Amino acid sequence: METLIKTCCKKLRIGQGFYEGYKDIQAQTHEEFLLRLLQQELKNREIIRKKRLLKTANFDVIKTFDNYSFSEIQIPASLSTEDLKGGNFIEKKENLILFGPVGTGKTHLATAIGVEACNRGKRVKFSRTASLVNQLVAAKASGELPKLFKQIRKCDLLICDEWGYIPFEREGTQLLFQVISECYETKSVIITTNLEFSKWDGVFYDEKMTSAIIDRLVHHSHLPIFTGTSWRLKHSTINC
Numbered sequence: 434m435e436t437l438i439k440t441c442c443k444k445l446r447i448g449q450g451f452y453e454g455y456k457d458i459q460a461q462t463h464e465e466f467l468l469r470l471l472q473q474e475l476k477n478r479e480i481i482r483k484k485r486l487l488k489t490a491n492f493d494v495i496k497t498f499d500n501y502s503f504s505e506i507q508i509p510a511s512l513s514t515e516d517l518k519g520g521n522f523i524e525k526k527e528n529l530i531l532f533g534p535v536g537t538g539k540t541h542l543a544t545a546i547g548v549e550a551c552n553r554g555k556r557v558k559f560s561r562t563a564s565l566v567n568q569l570v571a572a573k574a575s576g577e578l579p580k581l582f583k584q585i586r587k588c589d590l591l592i593c594d595e596w597g598y599i600p601f602e603r604e605g606t607q608l609l610f611q612v613i614s615e616c617y618e619t620k621s622v623i624i625t626t627n628l629e630f631s632k633w634d635g636v637f638y639d640e641k642m643t644s645a646i647i648d649r650l651v652h653h654s655h656l657p658i659f660t661g662t663s664w665r666l667k668h669s670t671i672n673c
Contacts, residue, residue, distance in 0.1 A: 435452070448481065450474065451470070458473070486554070487548065489556070489558075490557040491559050492544055496541045496545045498518055498549070505538075505659065506659050507659075509656055511655055517546060518545075520555065523550060523555060523589055527621055528621055529654070530651070531543060531624065532656060534659065534662070537660075538659060540595075543592050543625050546590075550590050555589040557591075558585060559592040561593075562597070563601075565593060566609055569581065569608035582615065586615060590622075591621070595625060596624040596625060598628075599636075600636050600637075601637060602638065606637045607638070609646070610645060610646055613650060630647055
């Protein structure tokens with residue numbers, strides 16, 4: 434009998450969790466049993482979906498809000514810590530520019546926001562900015578650029594970590610501009626950077642391109658400023 438159940442579930446594309454726990458379900462009626470079985474399957478599918486979203490987001494390391502401190506972050510009046518945790522800005526297709534010195538928790542916050550967004554059923558793409566540009570250039574060279582742009586269009590939140598750390602060539606800048614243009618008013622973008630706007634010219638290919646990128650990012654954007662010192666230096670085993 435159990436083999437037949439497994440076969441039917443396979444044909445119906447129902448996961449093994451659907452039949453593995455049915456013996457443990459307590460119910461007074463057939464209807465109650467069926468309801469609890471279906472609720473169990475919905476719960477299993479939700480868990481699987483969250484895991485899939487976290488995997489496809491491609492976070493370097495999973496970070497959460499557990500023990501995360503906002504004490505050294507200047508959060509603009511247009512935003513609150515609850516807005517950040519709940520990702521309310523994502524619903525509004527607004528952006529976050531997380532600005533501050535290296536090691537002050539920008540990547541941690543961006544990742545925690547992204548992880549929570551995945552838990553809420555949102556599609557997220559996380560990438561170091563230099564890596565994203567390399568992907569774009571390689572995809573263009575191999576004819577896979579439309580496929581990569583399709584993946585970006587599907588996401589609700591794009592996170593570009595370490596924005597402005599490495600200068601880009603003209604082609605890379607143009608492709609990154611296309612990404613930001615694609616995202617403009619259609620999805621949210623989070624960037625982490627230690628570079629003030631006036632110095633972005635040194636990273637991107639020309640002044641006009643830089644101005645166009647800033648214009649699209651800043652519109653509908655919030656600017657939390659990180660004022661602390663490097664967490665890594667604070668906890669280093671080397672006495673500085």
